[in-house]
Amino acid sequence: MKRVPAFTITLMLAAAFAACGPKKPAPGGPAPTPFPTAGASSATTTPNPPPPPKQAPEPPMIVPPDPGITSGDPLTRAAIEDINKDSPLKPVFFAYDSDVLDDAARKTMAGNAEVMKKYGTWVITIEGHCDERGTAEYNLALGDRRAIAAKNYMVTLGIAADRLRTVSYGNEFPFDPSHEEAGWSQNRRAHFMLTSK
């Protein structure tokens, strides 16, 4: 069981007492019975919470982590390259010759936006990719439009524009090198790459 520092218990007790609210005193009766709490020592028979115990009798205590950062999250420690190998940011896919976002793409980007909000310092590059049909030059422009379409949608979801870079790789880097639709559909994408944390 996770070790709960003593003053946290004190806070819990204090909250418990506060949560009681103003109770009607028993007519002519004594102070209300102590609110039962887990881990409370039997010494708590007074309405006042016990003072926080001194640290001295305890073994040296590690300063507890800021609850805002979970120390168990590997993504805060991992290298950018490793994160990109199995990224929490997912790609979105496009129809042939199109930069229009469909429902699946918008849903995926809602998830990406959550990741971007959780890791508020992350800066990403949205890469636009195309399948091999069409000329290389045409695909560089189409990849641009796909990346920008994805960026604009992420901005509407509340992600600051300066955290979203875009670049087009046209058809230079197919994710699937096969020469038919199963492969091509994998290559028509906006790919989300972590650039800095």
Added chain:
Amino acid sequence: MRRLVLAISTASVASTLLMAAPHAPEAVKSFPLQDPQKPPQTQGEIVLTANNPGSHPRVGMPDFAVVGNAAAAEAAKLLADVLWSDLEYEREFYMINRKSSAGIPSAATAKDLPFAQWTQIGADFVLMGSLKASGATLEVEIRLVGIRGDNPGREAFGQSYKGCTIENARYCAHSIADDMHKTLRDLDGVARTKIAFTSDREPARMTSRPVQDSGQSKEIYIMDYDGANVRPITRNKSLNIGPSWGPDGRTLAWASYTSQYPDIYLTSLDGRPVTRPAQGTESIHNQSPAISPDGTKIAFSSSRGGRAGYLDIWVVNRDGSNLRNLTVDWSDSSEGAPTWSPAGNQIAFTSDKPGSNQIYLMNADGTGRRRLTFEQQADRPAWSSKNFIAYTLRQPAGHDIAVLSLTESAPRILTNGSGSNRQPTVSANGRHVVFVTTRWGKEHLASIDIDGKPTSIKQLTTVGNNTYPNWSPSSGR
């Protein structure tokens, strides 16, 4: 102007130059185009001048006579083979297959040639060569000897060449071919020109890109026009595309993603520092550079200004000054892939203004726009110095190379639909087009003659995927 030094070792570029064309300036200086001791050119039955372009003499070529060691003999063999191929390439001389003439005995002098045997396999002329080694240098003598008529053995052309070495035997053969074409056919040969291109043949993993795709680096290379002597120009382990030669045959511009976004890089094979005249940033992307025919300006496509996701044609001086947008008023379409007219006063480019990519032209100041193509799709024009435009044509069957003469109305389709054929670049003499084709599997560079003759198609690359070819306008001397 910002200066950026790419991860190119100046020394390694210089050393690759040395391997490609060692001592080239010295070879030119000591390479006499007119041998003061040359015997006078005699007239034969078949007149070898440009005044009679209909005649294409049939030329046989025996092995060269060699005075020298084994290395010299090897150089002589290579020189003869390369010279034969260079002459055959321009189709001014019909070169008789050397294997079919291999059995004909050699001769020490023109008068000793076995005329009957050469006549029998159809030769009008025999190209005799002799090579004499002294140390590392070679003295080469070429004689074009008439076979037919009442005076067989008379010399129609004779020339001595100095400045050849065992190491530069290829370049020597190219120089001889250019000299023969100029002297005998008044034709500017391209045997000493180079093709710059993009290739993934030595892939390195690009940093900060996913491993699960084929995200391997693509670098800029140059090679001889016939595919020999492939040499790397960039080594930055990034994506490097779209090289464009300057008129001096030594300046190269291209688009690189080495800064994590595409920008134009300008370098010289002389090893001068790399510059970035288009001044791209992580939000301003530049690509598709084209150096003007006088070398002073670079046209390119840019995301600078305009609407997000729409590209314009921009021009900048080579030193980074006078950056200007030529198509700012076409704000609902993307313009790209610029190419300069031979006089440098017009630019052809691609625009999707009509809803599909088509070729347009405009004056170099952006005025006077005119649509040139009305195809399903047309892209990536290359404006030949002989004033026609080659481009990538999209048809239902796929991509092919088409050629548009600015005086005729109908374009000609050069390739025949075998595989996908794109990204043409035209030789300086306007007689050949190098392009990307998938007809042999991967993306390879091929050469085809301007008349589209299928037997003229030659495969230039054999490894990797090779794209974005650009033909040097001169031989860089």
